[in-house]
Amino acid sequence: MRENTSESFTKGAHHVGLTVPNLDETRRFFTDVLAYKEVGGIPDYPAVFLSDGATMITLWQASKPSTAVPFDRKNVVGLHHLALAVDGDERLNALHKRLEATPGVHIEFAPEPLLGGPTRHMMCNIPSGIRVEFISA
Numbered sequence: 001m002r003e004n005t006s007e008s009f010t011k012g013a014h015h016v017g018l019t020v021p022n023l024d025e026t027r028r029f030f031t032d033v034l035a036y037k038e039v040g041g042i043p044d045y046p047a048v049f050l051s052d053g054a055t056m057i058t059l060w061q062a063s064k065p066s067t068a069v070p071f072d073r074k075n076v077v078g079l080h081h082l083a084l085a086v087d088g089d090e091r092l093n094a095l096h097k098r099l100e101a102t103p104g105v106h107i108e109f110a111p112e113p114l115l116g117g118p119t120r121h122m123m124c125n126i127p128s129g130i131r132v133e134f135i136s137a
Contacts, residue, residue: 013055014056015049015055015056015057015058016055016056016057016058016082017057017058017059017060018057018058018059018060018079018082018128018130019060019061019062019068020059020060020061020062020128020129020130021062021065021068021128021129022061022065022127022128023046023047023048023059023060023061025104025127025128026059026126026127026128026130027048027050027059029102029104029105029126029127029128030050030057030059031050033098033099033102033105034052034084035052036050036051036052036057037050037051037052037053038050039051039056045060045061046060046061047059047060047061052084054085055084057082059128070129071125071129071130071131073131079130080131081123081130081131081132081133082130082131082132082133083121083132083133083134083135084132084133084134084135085134085135085136085137086134086135086136086137087136087137088136088137089111089120089136091136092111092120092121092122092134092135092136093111095122095134096110096111096122096134099124102127103127104126104127105124105125105126105127106124106125107122107123107124108122108123108124108125108131109122109123110122111136114135119135119136119137120135120136121133121134121135121136122134
């Protein structure tokens, strides 16, 4: 007997897990720049769990950072980028200015219309090398 599949089995992302070469540097980016709160961790792994109240990010320390392969969005299966919602265009513009002044952040492009529509977004690489998109919601 086939199940009724009209309703999705999932209800959104519980968390996103990212392996990073420098756990402390990436934690500071999320807590100091984006104002995430640290909500837990596993010291022996090591890992930290961070949240903005809606999305939880798990950061895992790469076991051998010196030999870890840098992010390559066009040739590695998996994460292409992490997209985070920002509360309106004014906050997106303020975040852009903050990111421009943050060491280790590379701005790929400043806030612009998304696919020619009214929604605006920007893209950057954070200090861990992860590509992050911020979208005005």
